[in-house]
Amino acid sequence: MTEAVRILVPCGAIGAGFPESQVERGLALGADVIAVDGGSTDSGPYYLGAAQPKLSAAAVARDLRILLRAAARADIPLIVGSCGTSGTDAGVDWVAGIARQLMADDGLSLPMARIYSGQSVADIKEHLNAGRVHPLPPLGDLRAETVEDCTHIVGMMGHEPIVEALAAGARVVLAGRATDTALAAAVPLMRGLPAGPTWHAAKVAECGDQCTTAPRAGGVFVTVDDTGFTIEPLDPDTACTPTSVAAHMLYETADPFEMREPAGTLDVREAAYTALDDRRVRVEGSRFHLAEQHTVKLEGARPTGFETMSFTAIRDPHILGRLDSWAGFFRTMLVKRVTQTLGLGDDEYAFDLRLYGYDAVLGDLEPGDTPPREVGVMLLVNAPDQATATAIAKTANPLMLHLPTPDMRYLPSFAFASSPPEVERGRAYEFVLHHVVDSVTPTAMFRTELEGMPL
Secondary structure, three states: OOOOOOOEEEOOOOOOOOOHHHHHHHHHHOEEEEEEEEEEOOOHHHHHOOOHHHHHHHHHHHHHHHHHHHHHHHOEEEEEEEEEEEEOOOHHHHHHHHHHHHHHHHHHOOEOOOOOEEEOOOHHHHHHHOOOOOOOOOOOOOOHHHHHOOOEEEEEEOHHHHHHHOOOOEEEEEEEEEEEEHHHHHHHHHHHOOHHHHHHHHHHHHHHHHHHOOOOOOEEEEEEEEEEEEEEOOOHHHHHHHHHHHHHOOOOOOOEEEEEEOOOOEOOOOOOOEOOOOOOOOEEEEEEEEOOEEEEEEEEEEEEEEEEEEEEEEEHHHOOOOOOHHHHHHHHHHHHHHHHOOOOOOOOOOOEEEEEOOOOOOOEEEEOOOOOOOEHHHHHEEOOHHHHHHHHHHHHHHHHHHHOOOOOOOOOEEOOOOOOOOOEEEEEEEEEEOOEEEOOOOEEEEEEEEEOOOO
């Protein structure tokens, strides 16, 4: 029988915050490893395209200091994945710099591994030419020109590079882009526990206490053993239930019963969820099917131009009862005014008009037809350079302040949110890679640097 592994997951993303008391509780429960995610694609392509973090250095440092101290005191490894939000090499270096300073301040000396997931254009083109790159729906075959357009490309690692770093002696592992589950799965798999319970436990725990009845800033504690896993919240006033645990397979998965990892597929069709008491849930029956071919998913972002945003609000009841008509009139008038004042054709720029409080989120799926009491109007302009984008937004300024519907006999006034209303957002990006590479080995596409190792 393999000894159980106890995993402390303090929150869904480092820098999001958690009570220090919950980490202390996890240590008291006998944690063998601390695993925490550092990012994802949830917040859009900017963070990958620009290689910039979403959260502040202060927020990441606050959480990281607590976890480094805890790992040192308990003599257990700390694993952080998708460093710097998108997992770029710059993101790994950014978190590593924070970690070095914190350890120096606290007199800690923990061997650290940096695992880089950045991919070069030349390497991806080599994989492409060798026929090792395959599209995921809904994209088609990858073109070399698309790869060349990307400012940054990362590969999404599984548990294997993390296990390799731990085996080399690392006590702090800072990984580039990784599957959210790989972080919690690494130590149980390294110690020989079965893949089915391990991957399922890691999936449920990936977002901290999102799998509980009261998801707030906090984490969970998972124990993986030979036949299944047990999960409980670190907050003593919160509970896991069979429903809350099972429901997490609905989160960010195309299939509620299966989830693909680089090494294979988690299958929870036969999983049974049992309440052990009013806070803990036991899960058994999860399986993992090894794939014939290990794969690494690619993520890449390319620039689309520069954006300027403007925001106003409408309270006029006449317009609110005719928003579709007003929005169509706005679009016609803006195109006309941009041609008149700037001499630009409508193929030289793009703009998006979003009516918040009406249909900005769901679009045509928005239910009901009752006129809203107020609507926020966001204009996003995209152009090849910032000056042009701002000039177009400024051209729209009078329309966003006073544009009536064609049947109105008075000039309405709208409410700008700021003065000036035009906000230059800089370079914009889009995701363009949703493909996998057939791995030569599970670690071949990743590079590990070790520091602070004993001689």
